[in-house]
Amino acid sequence: MAASSARAAYVAGTFDTKARELNYLRQCLEKLGLRVVTVDLSTSGAPSGASVHPREVARHHPQGESAVFTGDRGSAVAGMATAFEHFARGRTDLGGVISAGGSGGTSLATPGMRALPVGCPKVMVSTMASGDTRPYVGPSDICMMYSVTDVQGINRISERVLANAAHALAGMIMYPVSESPTVKPAIGLTMFGVTTPCVQAVTKRLSDHLDCLVFHATGVGGMSMEKLVESGMLAGVIDVSTTEVADEIVGGVLSAGPTRMDVFAHHAVPYVGSCGALDMVNFGAFETVPERFKARKLYRHNPTVTLMRTTADECRAIGEFIVGKLNAMVGPVRFLIPEHGVSAIDREGQPFHDPAADRVLFDTIAQGFRPGSQRRLDRLPMHINDEAFADALALAWQDLSSSTPGATRA
Incomplete structure (x- = not known):
């Protein structure tokens, strides 16, 4: 130049x-x-x-x-x-x-x-x-x-x-960088450590036809993905790991702020979402957990990360936040609920397994969701990291993109 x-x-x-x-x-x-x-x-x-x-x-x-x-x-x-x-x-x-x-x-x-x-x-x-x-x-x-x-x-x-x-x-x-010769449309996916198997499986199914950009859902990760949507650089998203919402509602350290998901109310891109890691709120090292939470169910993920299990009341508030955002979206929407658990440590035998709290989350979203010809919510008898759930997410994207002008099928 x-x-x-x-x-x-x-x-x-x-x-x-x-x-x-x-x-x-x-x-x-x-x-x-x-x-x-x-x-x-x-x-x-x-x-x-x-x-x-x-x-x-x-x-x-x-x-x-x-x-x-x-x-x-x-x-x-x-x-x-x-x-x-x-x-x-x-x-x-x-x-x-x-x-x-x-x-x-x-x-x-x-x-x-x-x-x-x-x-x-x-x-x-x-x-x-x-x-x-x-x-x-x-x-x-x-x-x-x-x-x-x-x-x-x-x-x-x-x-x-x-x-x-x-x-x-x-x-x-x-001397600007030349545009990439790839003709594959780009999509954003959100991943957390405890949803990694799911996102890796989805990207494996879609990467032949799509440029899969994975964002670590640490607050800035979700914001960065939505910045790219706002910039017109993503054809859509598969928002597997909405965990940043839990931190926003409860007061964890990895919130993406109260505007998380708002971009989809202004940009009509296909949105496939789920409940990944909504069973947890994030803090730093164990000694940094606020005093008011010290008696809660805590899990030392590693020396610098401590997780706290969300309660039924918190799950209700999280669900209300998410369904409000889903109902405001102007593009096509699919939201998939994995009824057998939302993270690697939310399944039978694992420390955050709490079907009652999960049920409150799922019911709140499902009961408040407004369906339409291009808006659907599915409750699936699967765990989020099951291969079958990854299949369902990929098929949901295929369904939306095949009926959305400007999007490309997987």
């Missing part, structure tokens, strides 16, 4: 406090022949030399400028982040984006990065890139570079770090 491409490199940040550093990024990119658009995210609203004034960005907030320039720093930062997210989504010439800053600047820029499709180049230079980065990166493919020194002035360290970051972005924009 020639450097004279119409797509521009966007440099985003707070020009009222980081103008020198952000303009250094601009200069590095321009020396490589790229067209650069600088975007000022300053919540002061003061004039700057950036290509895009902060008030222009603020106008993209759904509630207008007044939702950004509130006079309160916390609400102003949140408002500008939302405005930049809407701004970034609407830019047709955006070839990639880079930001540099501390916690505030990073919080302002990264929501806009996360709003961009997977594959669009994104680089975050930040003092926060060494630590818990999930609040900034989430399910997106943001490249992180730790700034080493604070993003404050140009010195022998910051000069090298910022230049490397600019060159990394330039390389991604100027």
Whole structure:
């Protein structure tokens, strides 16, 4: 790709406090022949030399400028982040984006990065890139570079770090990876350790005709799969392991948040789902389990992971969450319930075998589910890791894809 491409490199940040550093990024990119658009995210609203004034960005907030320039720093930062997210989504010439800053600047820029499709180049230079980065990166493919020194002035360290970051972005924009020659449509599947046999069996049945992308259902895994659905990169999903919902409802550490499954209310892709690992809530090492849960049925999965069995009441709440999401889906739906157990440790003789709690979960989903010509729920006398259940999931996908325009049969 020639450097004279119409797509521009966007440099985003707070020009009222980081103008020198952000303009250094601009200069590095321009020396490589790229067209650069600088975007000022300053919540002061003061004039700057950036290509895009902060008030222009603020106008993209759904509630207008007044939702950004509130006079309160916390609400102003949140408002500008939302405005930049809407701004970034609407830019047709955006070839990639880079930001540099501390916690505030990073919080302002990264929501806009996360709003961009997977594959669009994104680089975050930040003092926060060494630590818990999930609040900034989430399910997106943001490249992180730790700034080493604070993003404050140009010195022998910051000069090298910022230049490397600019060159990394330039390389991604100027030399994009060629599209894969594969013509197989891609589907997403969710897997957990205790549902691995099921997902492996399903992918074996489908991989000749489909590009099977498996996501580890650890919170970010489910979010990442749904990000690809939102980006139009998946033909559909087989959501075997909805376990992240249990963590959201009960308070475990692997929640994908309250919006899990919402993407299917906006994108009419085929959805095949199940109850994988809804018998458990996840915590870290045994000593990290909250005190209020210490008397519950706990299972040490390994030294760093402790599982807690969901109760009947929790299963009811989980089922209500899931069926509400299923009923809101706009595409074709098949939901398969494995009545003999939902995980490797939820079967007779295993520590989480609790047919009564499972029955509450299954009944809640089945009784609330709204069927239709392209919406069906099946209760099957099988365990989730039985070969027959994998067959049923693959056949459900085949049924949906054969009747869905744009989807491909397995």
